[in-house]
Amino acid sequence: MKATSIYAARDVRLEDQPDPRIQKPTDAVVKVVAACVCGSDLWYYRGDNPIKEPFRIGHEFVGIVEEVGPEVRSLRKGDFVIAPFMYSDNTCAHCRVGIQSACSTGGFWGGPDRDGLMADGGQGEYVRVPLADGTLVSTREFPDAAMVPSLLALSDVMGTGWHAAMSAGVREGDTVVVVGDGAVGLSAVLAASRMGAERVVAMSRHEARQQVARSFGATDVIAERGEAAEAAVLALTNGIGADAVLECVGTGQAMNTAVTVARPGATVGYVGVPHGVELPVRSMFSRNVGVAGGVAPVRQYLPSLRDDVLSGAINPGLVFDLDLPLDQVAEGYAAMDERRAIKTMLRP
Amino acid sequence: MKATSIYAARDVRLEDQPDPRIQKPTDAVVKVVAACVCGSDLWYYRGDNPIKEPFRIGHEFVGIVEEVGPEVRSLRKGDFVIAPFMYSDNTCAHCRVGIQSACSTGGFWGGPDRDGLMADGGQGEYVRVPLADGTLVSTREFPDAAMVPSLLALSDVMGTGWHAAMSAGVREGDTVVVVGDGAVGLSAVLAASRMGAERVVAMSRHEARQQVARSFGATDVIAERGEAAEAAVLALTNGIGADAVLECVGTGQAMNTAVTVARPGATVGYVGVPHGVELPVRSMFSRNVGVAGGVAPVRQYLPSLRDDVLSGAINPGLVFDLDLPLDQVAEGYAAMDERRAIKTMLRP
Numbered sequence: 001m002k003a004t005s006i007y008a009a010r011d012v013r014l015e016d017q018p019d020p021r022i023q024k025p026t027d028a029v030v031k032v033v034a035a036c037v038c039g040s041d042l043w044y045y046r047g048d049n050p051i052k053e054p055f056r057i058g059h060e061f062v063g064i065v066e067e068v069g070p071e072v073r074s075l076r077k078g079d080f081v082i083a084p085f086m087y088s089d090n091t092c093a094h095c096r097v098g099i100q101s102a103c104s105t106g107g108f109w110g111g112p113d114r115d116g117l118m119a120d121g122g123q124g125e126y127v128r129v130p131l132a133d134g135t136l137v138s139t140r141e142f143p144d145a146a147m148v149p150s151l152l153a154l155s156d157v158m159g160t161g162w163h164a165a166m167s168a169g170v171r172e173g174d175t176v177v178v179v180g181d182g183a184v185g186l187s188a189v190l191a192a193s194r195m196g197a198e199r200v201v202a203m204s205r206h207e208a209r210q211q212v213a214r215s216f217g218a219t220d221v222i223a224e225r226g227e228a229a230e231a232a233v234l235a236l237t238n239g240i241g242a243d244a245v246l247e248c249v250g251t252g253q254a255m256n257t258a259v260t261v262a263r264p265g266a267t268v269g270y271v272g273v274p275h276g277v278e279l280p281v282r283s284m285f286s287r288n289v290g291v292a293g294g295v296a297p298v299r300q301y302l303p304s305l306r307d308d309v310l311s312g313a314i315n316p317g318l319v320f321d322l323d324l325p326l327d328q329v330a331e332g333y334a335a336m337d338e339r340r341a342i343k344t345m346l347r348p
Numbered sequence: 349m350k351a352t353s354i355y356a357a358r359d360v361r362l363e364d365q366p367d368p369r370i371q372k373p374t375d376a377v378v379k380v381v382a383a384c385v386c387g388s389d390l391w392y393y394r395g396d397n398p399i400k401e402p403f404r405i406g407h408e409f410v411g412i413v414e415e416v417g418p419e420v421r422s423l424r425k426g427d428f429v430i431a432p433f434m435y436s437d438n439t440c441a442h443c444r445v446g447i448q449s450a451c452s453t454g455g456f457w458g459g460p461d462r463d464g465l466m467a468d469g470g471q472g473e474y475v476r477v478p479l480a481d482g483t484l485v486s487t488r489e490f491p492d493a494a495m496v497p498s499l500l501a502l503s504d505v506m507g508t509g510w511h512a513a514m515s516a517g518v519r520e521g522d523t524v525v526v527v528g529d530g531a532v533g534l535s536a537v538l539a540a541s542r543m544g545a546e547r548v549v550a551m552s553r554h555e556a557r558q559q560v561a562r563s564f565g566a567t568d569v570i571a572e573r574g575e576a577a578e579a580a581v582l583a584l585t586n587g588i589g590a591d592a593v594l595e596c597v598g599t600g601q602a603m604n605t606a607v608t609v610a611r612p613g614a615t616v617g618y619v620g621v622p623h624g625v626e627l628p629v630r631s632m633f634s635r636n637v638g639v640a641g642g643v644a645p646v647r648q649y650l651p652s653l654r655d656d657v658l659s660g661a662i663n664p665g666l667v668f669d670l671d672l673p674l675d676q677v678a679e680g681y682a683a684m685d686e687r688r689a690i691k692t693m694l695r696p
Binding site: 093094097098099101238240263264265270273278279282284285286287289290291292293295297 | 441442445446447449450515586588611612613615618621622625626627629630632633634635636637638639640641642643645
């Protein structure tokens, strides 16, 4: 099969790899229908994260079950399935409380399991899925083709945006500020809106992203940054601040803005992987602003988000504005790197 | 009247001051029945917080309403009342969501209101109470004398310990770790226990405090600190970590221990005023450990905690192990400073 590896910054290659096969009785093999490129893949692509040796990349995909191991109970050949960006057993103590991203036996696509067995990356034609019952969520029948992008978005960005909103405790009627207009930030706008927020304020200075934000339910858009953005939120909220803030960037400035615009007693739900963030603890303490979130337990949210997509309640697939065949994976990365695309879908 | 001022580190004086009188129509004057010394008073006493000029100190008291202004509706002369450690209007946008410690018109005992009018400190014979309706909570009748310490504890330490447990989201059946064995930490043990935690782990190396912790419902006591304490909690919880952690110290080491012993998905409720705390954001993010809390909105919790004291459900007054007449206030500070006492009660 063909699958993508990253060799070095700006060096992504689609190569021949051995076809995956069942290696443990809890495995499944999935034929990928659609995969995509994540903002976090760009950390390697841009050289922000070191690459010691080439590795198989990609952690978002939907596809069709090709084969299941003898201990797989919930899936069968031909099922259409959504994979979260980590695999998990869904039975350990952490999974049982809904933090599948801390699963005792789970791991990352393209990485080793506890026995050192490497999982495939998602940007390829086939994937061996460890712990298939605990990882994959099925729609059974092949969905309408128009829904594939939205189901694919559940793999990471929509589940991650949802986690930001859950972590911040968004409630009906709330005023919610979303910091960050990447695919995750836009998904967080959609999540807050779906949860019944009355006012959803998107921070974005990019016309195309503002439009997606509005179609996802943003009622206000703030194009300023830093102190000007903070002042704009306070002006919008009679000086009170937001009931919930969703931080979807991961930089120090974004986090400071998020804490500052939160009203006393509110929570900042954060899902942007922290790069150089120092949490402003004294401001948080004096104003009772909490911080919650982290690596999203997408598997927890997949069943209900799948139903929301299938019913048409949400359409997170709008974050994809570039649709390429898998053999153009390198261009998919370049387009996102150069901000010509919000998010690239790849079709094997 | 006599009231306490602090002049410099280790220089606390009981002095003659003008008798307070109603100055605004929303004021009340309260005759203090009992007051006490707070761990945060010791920051000034120990020279950790600078003292520019002498000021009236003390922010915890119970007493009897002596006089009310013409706009006070809920109180009358003769009522026995509990004062929270800040005054508040209980009607502004922040108060209405239960964060009275961020009240738009509230303030601190011994400090100025928005018009620059100084409030009295709590360690005196009388106190002018601004915004009396929004601040004081009454028991109406004078309680049994044996209950006075427990009602006084609600002014700050019990309300603050309760806030730690609320912020951490303690639920029935939880395993809760409390970091800190001062009066607030002990109160947090009582709060977690009252909320139905099944296992409450107190971190304490002081025999007398361990005893109070056990009488407040601690099921386990860990005398170690740092990594040894963390290992002990993990051993107690099958390697999973605590469902909720209450950080009641405010140092960097205490916070790191709190985050480390929290299970993935748990929240650290923190009420120790941060001194040199850097929140370990990468560890928090990778394990989905949230941090919530701050300056406790004691006023929110006072009515229900008052009822719990009056019914005998909780007895937070056990944190007082030194009971002095007000004219020995200096000894009350010294005893706490030298750790001869957990918390000193003062009787005018």
